[in-house]
Amino acid sequence: MAIIIDETTNVLVQGISGKQGFFHTKQMLTYGSKVIAGTSPGKGGTTIEGIPVYDSVRAAIEKHRIDASVVFVPATMAKDAALEALAAGIKVVVVVTEHIPVHDEMAIVAYAKRVNSIVIGPNTFGIVSSGKCKIGIPPNQFFIPGPVGVVARSGTLTYEIVGNLTAQNIGQSTVVGMGGDRVVGLTFVDVLKKFEQDPETKVVVLIGEIGGFAEEEASQYIKEMTKPVVAYIAGKSAPQGKQMGHAGAIIERGKGTYEGKVKALTEAGAKIVELPFEVPGIIKELLLKL
């Protein structure tokens, strides 16, 4: 088991002929993901890395069963690409593209909700069900199967933490990158609910950061969870009013502070680690107790 994607997931790559799309298609195939089709307007009928290319998502759907798509097209066209996948009935759409205007993101998320599909991202590294399927851009070698579910807003911080877990031979069930933007498809609660239901996941790591309300919202659900949650919140040392890279990582008028998030999570029963490399130690302890 795993959540959202597994070894049976058929993947479509939108923008397969672009530099990123091409490179990461190869990486995903190497990891073992079932990338079975790609789109690139005007290049329908060709193949890339042995994968058939179509002019549109509709054209691909006519020939294949597609379970998930990944969007690698530039920000100016990403809204159209995401809506195209959703309108074609694809149930999981991973939007890797960064710098998408927030009004476009609201439109994507609203439509996804209406058609009852999952949008991962925008501005995400993607999702990995370790050993089964990887959709997105994380480096292959750091993801091994195991009992830890990971959900995060930030990519490289996830690599850091997952890399440290893997170095200590602690594997992951599924690693979900919700995306670094303010408006993204998933919430922590959406993902935590799935981990709570997933038999393979024994413990959950939540990687948050300053800004927004996502961690506070997550706390409400963590109270009800039976599985232990370990949380790290990045940005403790960030000054107010300065945007720390991600669009959402900013403390404005005292809202979205580190202290507020830690308080909410602690009260909900989550274990807080102060530094990212403290995660494996505490996970080991928790796994031994199970």
Add this chain to the structure above:
Amino acid sequence: MKMFEYMGKEIFSKYGLKVPKGRMVNNSEDAAFIAKDIGGAVVIKSQVLSGKRGKAGGIKFADNPEQAKAAAQEIFEMTVQGHAVEILLIEEKLKIDKEFYLAITIDLAAKRPVIIASIKGGMDIEEVAEDYIIKEQIDVELGMQSFIASDIVRRMGVTLNSPLGKELVRTIRTLYRIFVEIDAELVEINPLVISGDKVIAADSKITIDDAALYRQIELPRVEERTVVEKTAHDLGLSFVELNGDIGVMANGAGITMGTLDTITYYGGKSANFLDAGGGTGEEGTAKALELILSRNPKAIVINIFGGITRCDDVARALASVKKNIGIPVPVVVRLVGTNQEAGRAILKEVGIEAYDFMQDAIKKVVELSR
């Protein structure tokens, strides 16, 4: 991108919202001239990207051109919330019956626009009692239909078929159109002045989504970043100046924040936040290093967990900066991930030993900064 009040009012005016009669000036002589032209009492408003201008003395009233000139002079000589004043807006003084509040922004939890309205405007919305605040999330697929705007006006306690009620409905719908069409994150009118049946935007606060600027070619540009931050932005790097003495470079926003947190934990102070992003090549990395050096840090830490970023690119850049420009302070490097061995070999040639774990590298750099 935040916009100045006068820019926002130009947008309002273009869309048919009423704004006070007024002009911008950059000297006190012109202030007197415009005041005379407007006639009667005027208000003199400093144009800075900050709220609470009134409390800071950045807004003054004058009954005649001489007073306007004196007031303008006074404002030009002061700083408002730390900002120098370069432009003033001279406007007619309105006859105010009531002051309302109207804003549209993004409700991040709901992932939708939200309209916020109040009949208690003129002050900070945070200070208004909840009973007087109306909030309504807007379904982006529905938009600001007439019935939605009308119901907001009803909840504000204004008679719907009155001239004022109709004008408020029109104002709300127009403001939503502006919010969408200029890719705004925030459009705020505070106060929205009620003068008889007229509804006048006496102030404007607008923030535009930076990611959408590419398609907002007609909007004016406002630069709020420091020179160094702007240079970084143009290089595709995310850079924020901080007050400490340890230069920081990492790849990715999250791990950069994690690096700053760890520096603070071990008692050090970071001089900057620099996210070199994923996939920044040799040249970008070299430029990033130059930026960090321009802040004169006592020591530098480079924390790379290479996914898309290739360790050998980072190492080559570091070696080339060391050779060509020279690095006058100690550099501590943590380098793991893609092409790690090749990267470490390059660093060894220039006498840098890379660390495996970020905590070890950061402990070391904090020591060196003392």
